[in-house]
Amino acid sequence: MATFRKRSNAWQVRIQRSGYPDQSKSFKTRSEAVVWARKIESELDSGVFTQQHIANSKVLLKDLLERYKSEVTCHKKHSSAEAYRINFWLRHTIANQPISSIKSSDIAKWRDDRVKLGRSPNTIRLELAVLSNLFTVAANEWGYENLTNPTTKVKLPKLPSGRIKRLSDEEFELIIQNSCSPLLRPIAILAVETGMRRSEIASIEWGHINLIKRTLLIPITKNGEAREVPLSPVALDLLKSLKNEGDSQVFNITAHAISIAFGRACKRAKLTNLHFHDLRHEAISRLFERGLSLPEVATISGHKTWTMLRRYTHLSAENIAMKLC
Numbered sequence: 001m002a003t004f005r006k007r008s009n010a011w012q013v014r015i016q017r018s019g020y021p022d023q024s025k026s027f028k029t030r031s032e033a034v035v036w037a038r039k040i041e042s043e044l045d046s047g048v049f050t051q052q053h054i055a056n057s058k059v060l061l062k063d064l065l066e067r068y069k070s071e072v073t074c075h076k077k078h079s080s081a082e083a084y085r086i087n088f089w090l091r092h093t094i095a096n097q098p099i100s101s102i103k104s105s106d107i108a109k110w111r112d113d114r115v116k117l118g119r120s121p122n123t124i125r126l127e128l129a130v131l132s133n134l135f136t137v138a139a140n141e142w143g144y145e146n147l148t149n150p151t152t153k154v155k156l157p158k159l160p161s162g163r164i165k166r167l168s169d170e171e172f173e174l175i176i177q178n179s180c181s182p183l184l185r186p187i188a189i190l191a192v193e194t195g196m197r198r199s200e201i202a203s204i205e206w207g208h209i210n211l212i213k214r215t216l217l218i219p220i221t222k223n224g225e226a227r228e229v230p231l232s233p234v235a236l237d238l239l240k241s242l243k244n245e246g247d248s249q250v251f252n253i254t255a256h257a258i259s260i261a262f263g264r265a266c267k268r269a270k271l272t273n274l275h276f277h278d279l280r281h282e283a284i285s286r287l288f289e290r291g292l293s294l295p296e297v298a299t300i301s302g303h304k305t306w307t308m309l310r311r312y313t314h315l316s317a318e319n320i321a322m323k324l325c
Helices: 030-046 049-058 061-071 079-091 104-116 121-141 169-177 184-194 198-202 233-241 255-268 278-289 294-301 306-311 317-323
Strands: 002-007 010-015 023-027 215-218 227-230
Touching (some): 010 030, 023 030, 079 121, 104 121, 169 255, 184 198, 184 255, 227 294, 294 306
Antiparallel strands (some): 002 010, 215 227
16 A cells, blocks of 8 residues: 655655565655556556566666676777766665665765765766666666666756857967977867867878868767868968878877876966867867858867857957957
């Protein structure tokens, strides 16, 4: 028989029946709690509940996390990043809970704790996305048909507005002058001229450059689709000036090393709150200021929607005022 009680701002329903594990769940409204209780009681009456729910009560979250990492994550493009987030979940106490006992209130408390620790909204969203997909895969593909995804009713932290930092020519030169890496200058110039990501620049191969068409092919991008980047005269001259010493790659450096070199140069130049990715923001803003249309800029940057592209665009009011003259 189901019992209902109101706790704080939520309705908690509890179902107790001899021979079955107790079932409880919290809802925002009593009507939602009643609907869920009827569903569970119907499954108990028909016998559907028996085997599946007892099995779920014995399976711990960490068991599914390990399976997800070995069967799903390993096939993804950015598997190392997702594996890192899964390892985080494995270290958390919630990993030792049975999957059937994890409620949205548990996830909400976890979210609040992460916020108090100062984790960014985007970090929290990515960590939750892994857990959400795990429950979806388990329910749809692994036979846990009655498993409820506890993350679906949890409110995600709001993302901040895009960075509005614009890199001045003086700051750019200070960074270059204070770098100990001879590769940082050409890489930084190419980033500002093309809007390419650090991983895309690090993976450029000589065979991807077409000097006649003035284009650069990026066969593997963040969104999984290849794109051709038109090269400005500055970018074209820069690539022509680099020596092809027989290596397939133009820059013999990793994406992580680019960030390290950029960060150290900023520290020596005594510049704060700057990241290599800011060069992409600067590049896209400059493309718009040159008069390129939205589709043209999107073709260069690889963005599929104006919403995402807008977060990278910070036009200078001074440059716009000049156009009004």
